[in-house]
Amino acid sequence: MGSSSRIVVREMMQLSLSSPLPISWLRIRLPSLHLRPSIRCASSDSDKGNKVSSRLSHVQELLQQAEHRALSADHGPTPKITLDHVTVNFARSGGPGGQNVNKVNTKVDMRFNVKNACWLSDRVRDKIMQMEKNRINKDGELVISSTKTRTQKGNIEDALAKLQEIIDAASYVPPPPSEEQKKKIAKMAAIGEQKRLKSKKVLSDKKAFRRSKNSWD
Structure with a gap:
């Protein structure tokens, strides 16, 4: 002192x-x-309770959104893509294959305009735009290339299959969570919040101890 x-x-x-x-x-x-x-402050404990309840309510809101999305989704057959929905260009394939590779245009570059695909729902189009944003150009075209086979027909079928897989993935909607899953998720969120508050309290006590120790040096 x-x-x-x-x-x-x-x-x-x-x-x-x-x-x-x-x-x-x-x-x-x-x-x-x-x-x-x-x-x-007398309101500190109540503030903690409000934080916990707000976090749990946020989890419940997400669960409700998932349930609403599952119930409001179109449960009809998945849309199928055809050659009428795409534009196809051919080019020479690279790699091994002998002299035939240098003579025949078997490589397929298939362009699918996602923005103009009115036969898809808005939700599916938005999902495709989000999933394949790195492969969609500024015109909204999703470009798929295929050199799987040595024939144009085989590569066209392969490119269409790749596009169909993308549409199937975008059209899929998970089923609504069951009551058991809701309880389990809410319990895990509550446990996580308790751990967060506990670690925050330990850090706060550590800082308070350091301040009280340094104040008398």
Whole structure:
């Protein structure tokens, strides 16, 4: 403890023997001691409860959205893509294959305009745009190439199959969560929130201990 701190403590003891310490004196002298009194608001506990409830409510909201999405989805057959929905270009294939590779255009470059595909629902189109954003050009075309076979027909079928797999994945909607799954997810969210608050409390106590230790150096 420094000399100035000793003087302040001695003044406090002398004043406490003669008369109670005035509030104004405490306000002036406490900062000189580098004391940090812990002030706890009465609403702190309620705030924690609000945080927990808000996080759990957010999880419940996500579950409700998943249930609504599953119930409102079109459960009809998955749309099928045909040659009428795409544009096909041919080019020479690279790689091994002998002299025939240099003579026949068997490589297929298939373009599917996702933005103009009105035969798909808005949800499926948006999903494809999100899934394949790295392969869709500025005109909204999804480009698929195929050199799987040495024939144009085989590569066209392969490119159409690849596009159909993308449409099937975008059209799939997970089934709504069951009551058991809802309870399990809510329980896991509550456990995670308790762990978060516990680790936050440990870190707060560690910082408070360091402050109280350094204040008397």
